[in-house]
Amino acid sequence: EAAVTQSPRNKVAVTGGKVTLSCNQTNNHNNMYWYRQDTGHGLRLIHYSYGAGSTEKGDIPDGYKASRPSQENFSLILELATPSQTSVYFCASGDPGTGGGTEVFFGKGTRLTVV
Amino acid sequence: GEQVEQRPPHLSVREGDSAIIICTYTDSATAYFSWYKQEAGAGLQLLMSVLSNVDRKEEQGLTVLLNKKDKRLSLNLTAAHPGDSAVYFCAVSASSGSWQLIFGSGTQLTVMP
Numbered sequence: 001e002a003a004v005t006q007s008p009r010n011k012v013a014v015t016g017g018k019v020t021l022s023c024n025q026t027n028n029h030n031n032m033y034w035y036r037q038d039t040g041h042g043l044r045l046i047h048y049s050y051g052a053g054s055t056e057k058g059d060i061p062d063g064y065k066a067s068r069p070s071q072e073n074f075s076l077i078l079e080l081a082t083p084s085q086t087s088v089y090f091c092a093s094g095d096p097g098t099g100g101g102t103e104v105f106f107g108k109g110t111r112l113t114v115v
Numbered sequence: 116g117e118q119v120e121q122r123p124p125h126l127s128v129r130e131g132d133s134a135i136i137i138c139t140y141t142d143s144a145t146a147y148f149s150w151y152k153q154e155a156g157a158g159l160q161l162l163m164s165v166l167s168n169v170d171r172k173e174e175q176g177l178t179v180l181l182n183k184k185d186k187r188l189s190l191n192l193t194a195a196h197p198g199d200s201a202v203y204f205c206a207v208s209a210s211s212g213s214w215q216l217i218f219g220s221g222t223q224l225t226v227m228p
Contacts, residue, residue, distance in 0.1 A: 004158075033215065042121070042204060042218040043159075058215065059116075090158060104206075104216060106151075106158035 003027065006091050006107035013114050019078040021110050023091030030095050032074040033104070034058070034066060036087040043090060049074055081114045088112070117142040121205055121219025129227055134192040136222045138205035141186065145207045148181055149216070150190045153202045162190075162203075195226045 003026045013019045025032060030051045035043040045058030047066035055066040063085060065077040074093075078085055088111050094104030118141045128134045136150075149164035163179050165172050172179045178191040188207070192199055202223050206216040 035218075040124075040220060042220040043206075043216075044218075045215055048215060092159075103161055103164065106160075108156075108158045 004091055004093055004105050004107040006089075006110050008110060009108065010111045011113070013078075013081045013112065015082060015114055017081050019081050019085075019112065019114075021076040021078075021089055021091075021112070023074045023076075023107060024072050025074075025091075025093040025105070026072065027093050027105060028071065029093035029105075030071070031093060032068065033092040033094075034064075034074070034076045035090045035092065036060070037090060037109070038087050046076065046089075081112075083114045086112060086114045117145065117207065117209070117217045119205065119207055119217050119219045121222060123222060124220065125223045125225075127225045127227060128195050130196055131194050134195045134199070134224055134226070136190045136203055136205070136224070138188045138207075138219045139186055140188070140207050140217075142207075142209060143183075143186065144209050145186075147208045148179070148188050149206045150177075150179060151204045151206060151218075153204065153221075155201075159204065192224075195224075197226045197228055200224055200226045 005024045007022045033048045034046045037043050044060050046064050048056050049068040067075045088109045090109050091107040092104045121138045146167045150162045151159040153159045180189045202221045204221050205219040208216050
């Protein structure tokens with residue numbers, strides 16, 4: 001079964017500190033995504049990747065960096081965490097299907113609180 | 116860019132009743148449409164997806180309708196039960212590019228016994 005694993009599941013960080021959220025997928029998908037979920041906004045795309053070594057900006061990339069060192073791993077990095085980055089972060093992987101469209105598999109999320 | 120609006124934000128129904136959630140989108144090139152379910156404390160689970168050449172799809176008590184003329188997508192849960200209580204999201208994507216999904220803002224569905 002397709003699997004996307006995020007770590008940590010919960011994180012409390014101090015303002016100005018560095019935070020790294022990790023994601024691992026065993027789906028062998030080329031595409032991976034980082035979203036954040038906030039009440040009233042649904043999920044918003046932060047960064048995505050087409051494959052190892054690739055990172056692309058999504059809709060809300062400011063304050064975030066991403067790293068895709070391998071097919072399986074995709075990290076989200078907050079160099080200087082701010083309270084406005086308190087949110088639930090979801091990693092996902094998915095590739096276009098042969099019939100069009102794409103099935104995206106999500107991790108269980110990381111709850112980040114910046115104090 | 117694509118804009119997706121989802122309504123209602125909250126929906127309460129009795130067990131056995133139908134629940135209908137609607138999304139509207141703006142980009143006529145949108146080619147892929149999907150619905151996700153998120154239970155409390157969990158990630159998103161894909162429920163159903165359709166391509167733009169499909170107007171109606173039914174699976175296991177769920178019906179997805181796509182009206183391309185009005186740019187409207189709906190999810191109908193027939194005979195809802197308490198286990199259907201969750202947050203539901205629509206998500207759409209264009210036929211090219213990153214296949215990034217644009218999500219609606221979600222509907223909190225509560226099914227009362």
